[in-house]
Amino acid sequence: MEIKKINSVNSTLSNFDHPYMQGVWQPFYDEYEVINLDSIGEIPKDLSGIYIRNTENQIHEPIGRFHPFDGDGLLHSIVFNNGSADYRNKFIRTEGFLIEEKLNKSKWAGLMERPGTSELPGWGAQGCLKDTSSTDVVVHAGKVLTTFYQCGDGYNMDPLTLNASGKAPWVPVDGVSAHTKVDLKTGELLFFNYSKKAPYMHYGVVGKDNNLKHYTPIPLPGPRLPHDMAFTDNFSILNDLPLFWDEEMLKRGIHATRMHDLPSRFAIIPRYGKSDEIKWFEANPTYCLHWNNAYEDGDEIILDGYFQENPVPEKYDGAPKGLERMMAFLDNHLLKPRLHRWRFNLKTGSTKEETLDDKILEFGAINQQFACRKHRYSYSMMPTKGWFTFDGLCKYDHQTGKSETYDFGEGIFGSEVCFAPNDNAKNEDDGYLVSIVTDINKHISSCVLFDAKNVSQGPICVMPLPQQICSGTHATWAQMSELSY
Numbered sequence: 001m002e003i004k005k006i007n008s009v010n011s012t013l014s015n016f017d018h019p020y021m022q023g024v025w026q027p028f029y030d031e032y033e034v035i036n037l038d039s040i041g042e043i044p045k046d047l048s049g050i051y052i053r054n055t056e057n058q059i060h061e062p063i064g065r066f067h068p069f070d071g072d073g074l075l076h077s078i079v080f081n082n083g084s085a086d087y088r089n090k091f092i093r094t095e096g097f098l099i100e101e102k103l104n105k106s107k108w109a110g111l112m113e114r115p116g117t118s119e120l121p122g123w124g125a126q127g128c129l130k131d132t133s134s135t136d137v138v139v140h141a142g143k144v145l146t147t148f149y150q151c152g153d154g155y156n157m158d159p160l161t162l163n164a165s166g167k168a169p170w171v172p173v174d175g176v177s178a179h180t181k182v183d184l185k186t187g188e189l190l191f192f193n194y195s196k197k198a199p200y201m202h203y204g205v206v207g208k209d210n211n212l213k214h215y216t217p218i219p220l221p222g223p224r225l226p227h228d229m230a231f232t233d234n235f236s237i238l239n240d241l242p243l244f245w246d247e248e249m250l251k252r253g254i255h256a257t258r259m260h261d262l263p264s265r266f267a268i269i270p271r272y273g274k275s276d277e278i279k280w281f282e283a284n285p286t287y288c289l290h291w292n293n294a295y296e297d298g299d300e301i302i303l304d305g306y307f308q309e310n311p312v313p314e315k316y317d318g319a320p321k322g323l324e325r326m327m328a329f330l331d332n333h334l335l336k337p338r339l340h341r342w343r344f345n346l347k348t349g350s351t352k353e354e355t356l357d358d359k360i361l362e363f364g365a366i367n368q369q370f371a372c373r374k375h376r377y378s379y380s381m382m383p384t385k386g387w388f389t390f391d392g393l394c395k396y397d398h399q400t401g402k403s404e405t406y407d408f409g410e411g412i413f414g415s416e417v418c419f420a421p422n423d424n425a426k427n428e429d430d431g432y433l434v435s436i437v438t439d440i441n442k443h444i445s446s447c448v449l450f451d452a453k454n455v456s457q458g459p460i461c462v463m464p465l466p467q468q469i470c471s472g473t474h475a476t477w478a479q480m481s482e483l484s485y
């Protein structure tokens with residue numbers, strides 16, 4: 001194993017007296033390159049591709065109250081090839097990152113403060129946030145693409161080195177939300193954005209040549225807070241859910257979310273469709289952060305995701321003063337998301353829906369080779385009670401309705417897994433689940449591999465990383481073949 005510290009970013013952070021600046025959320029500032037990671041258990045020879053994890057890692061002392069989603073984007077990648085693995089981590093050099101690096105201080109307030117608190121004009125549907133590009137990551141057109149949940153620029157990097165290669169050239173003026181979707185069959189990227197001005201949402205398609213080929217409004221009755229989208233072979237699915245900013249408070253500059261007495265609404269639009277081709281469907285009120293997959297089945301479109309039973313949670317007991325609401329919205333055991341299936345009938349316009357499993361689950365993955373197809377397996381994270389972290393993972397079998405789980409253990413927290421098919425995969429679960437776990441007892445993070453056929457036996461390979469990493473949201477897996485366009 002050869003460890004090289006490539007760079008250290010200068011931090012001005014001095015006050016760590018915040019529940020999301022400690023433990024698994026403690027930020028770090030060193031950038032490393034490690035060739036040939038050591039492993040406990042053999043690194044499989046039939047695993048060829050890249051796992052890339054985005055994390056939220058605050059660099060400077062915040063202006064006002066800190067929210068963990070404000071943290072600067074820091075990517076971690078592990079390249080697997082013929083039984084060996086190399087690790088790299090690199091901050092995403094966003095426009096905001098570079099300005100704050102130069103001035104050596106924060107210039108933007110975060111989600112918890114009013115937009116006017118920021119010292120410079122910013123990004124995001126809320127307005128005046130720093131676009132940290134720290135939410136999501138995919139590989140499209142041979143490049144890494146990172147995005148921000150409140151909408152911002154798209155940032156490209158080289159997948160093998162994580163070196164910056166500029167902003168994605170196709171991003172429209174209203175920006176791009178997190179949860180862009182890559183259709184592996186066509187090489188296209190599907191995306192949406194949202195804002196506080198009419199028509200409040202747009203949807204678009206980027207070709208495999210990285211050029212914008214379609215862009216259309218998805219008119220909504222007002223500002224909304226969508227987080228994810230879904231797609232089938234022929235349709236894209238956008239949403240208008242009843243959890244959004246209170247209109248009266250918004251007039252006073254306060255961005256407070258509340259549940260409205262409205263149904264959930266889903267916009268189903270042909271992939272290259274225009275606004276007048278949208279078919280709207282209604283469903284039970286909820287908020288849903290993430291969808292797992294969608295596919296066409298006769299007259300129906302099937303959509304799987306996580307239905308929150310309680311999208312506006314009660315106050316969090318024991319939170320530091322002023323952070324009660326934030327802590328509650330980060331506690332999935334208060335929000336109660338469960339694996340759920342919606343069926344939209346394109347002929348009749350009716351919706352059917354059902355909860356698939358009683359467990360509190362979120363942050364799902366499937367084998368992406370089965371995107372837009374009837375998938376048998378989904379892999380979800382099991383949230384920690386009280387915290388935006390994960391204690392374990394769950395493999396759900398949609399054919400039998402059975403599930404198997406694995407618990408990481410006391411003081412060990414996982415992050416969203418990705419499914420990585422093995423080189424000779426024939427069945428849907430022929431492959432590995434890849435993730436990074438952090439053990440706060442030992443102050444170490446490790447990349448872990450699970451045999452997707454036997455999740456409950458625990459990791460078959462553990463590769464310690466050179467430093468503990470800060471937690472975050474999303475990750476992606478790309479086969480080596482996806483890198484050449």
Ligand SMILES: [Fe+2]
Pocket residue numbers: 178179227228289290473474
């Ligand atoms: Fe997300």
